[in-house]
Amino acid sequence: VRPDVIVVGAGFGGLLVACEVARRGGRPLVLEAGPAVGGVAATVHDGDYLLEPAAGSFLLPHPHLTPILESARARVVPAEATAHRRYVYDRGGLFEIAGPAAIATRLVSGRGKLRLLREPWVRTRPTSADESLRGFLERRLGPEGGRMGATLMAHGVFAGDPDKLSARAAFPAMVALDDDAGSLIRGGLARRRARPKDAPRAGLHIAPNGMAGLAAELAASLGDDLRLEWPVDSVRRDGDEWVVGGRGEERSPAVVVALAPAEAARVVPGPLAPLLNEARAAPVAVVGLGGHAADLPVPSGVGALTGPDGG
């Protein structure tokens, strides 16, 4: 049977697209170059330690993710309470930034905090049609809180540069608060009021066997609609069909290329490739440290982000 959608790549992007197609009653066909699924989220097991080299947790319930995980019967469990503790390394010290400790944090000066609290009454206009993340947050939160917030968001989510990331492209929901209400705080409160009272709050979840285990469960739910060691080398249009070439040829009315931009540039048709090649990937090194909690020189929690003056 001809697939409804061919998905190139079985990282989490490709797997979730394919599971959603199947959930809606369509037939996906996933073509993966490697011998295993999961892509960069390849959990490392070393003795009793489990290291996630990429995404390791997610917020649930989620309007799109929850139905996919449920229909694929993938197992997820709430993360431990300590996973909600977060820290920032800045000016030579660790500052806790999540939970009640955030209010008392000395990461931002008293003056900086006062400016943050004035945000709902500060009237500003965008300085350009596509403000940088830092420009946007400094305009809304003041120079100190804005610089700190932009640095942490850029480092934490994109391993990126707050001066180069577009606020609107990187954090569209946040910019929409300002568009709608003229203030992040007022917009956030309005959104909270609009939420149904009984709507469950999203909480951090993990997969009991790591992300690789979760990827294997999603793959199992796809059965024969997933092929490993099937590297795709071309995607081209032929009439009203897409033709995907590699270890043979597959055809379908739709194709999703779920690869990193540089890899996608090698397989997609001509005009798209130069655009994809312009995308910059952050240079990320992942280092795993393990030990007994009592011996570690850091408090327990999900990790530490580096602040603007963290070196």
Ligand SMILES: Cc1cc2nc3c(=O)[nH]c(=O)nc-3n(C[C@H](O)[C@H](O)[C@H](O)COP(=O)(O)OP(=O)(O)OC[C@H]3O[C@@H](n4cnc5c(N)ncnc54)[C@H](O)[C@@H]3O)c2cc1C
């Ligand atoms: C340290 C770190 C922390 C992160 N933390 C988070 C987080 O907290 N939350 C979050 O949402 N995200 C996080 N991410 C990002 C997230 O892990 C990735 O965005 C996501 O796993 C990428 O999935 P993908 O499917 O897009 O790509 P990939 O994982 O790169 O998968 C692409 C797949 O395509 C295959 N492939 C390549 N070329 C071909 C070809 N020619 N033909 C067929 N198959 C091919 C590859 O073998 C691979 O399996 C983090 C990333 C890192 C590095």
